[in-house]
């Protein structure tokens with residue numbers, strides 16, 4: 454497992470780090486501007502639900518399928534499918550201590566969000 458630091462993009466978002474999870478699968482360790490906005494919408498919806506106060510709530514960023522399914526490798530930003538073997542960026546973000554948001558980005562959207570991509 455390696456850690457890489459993204460480079461700042463001129464006029465773009467700040468650099469965002471990733472951790473290599475598997476070959477061509479990277480975990481985005483920091484929220485981008487787009488992700489923060491999207492999570493804000495999710496939190497407003499979660500706050501309206503009668504959720505347990507002391508348990509961890511893991512919620513998908515967008516639509517999701519069973520692990521390994523086609524839907525599981527669709528980008529939550531543009532909905533484009535990334536076939537196995539192509540770079541895919543897993544998003545894990547805890548906006549609150551007991552809420553974790555999980556999702557995925559294609560390489561194009563990861564670059565647009567300031568993530569350094571191979």
Ligand SMILES: [Zn+2]
Nearest residue numbers: 528531559562
């Ligand atoms: Zn995308």
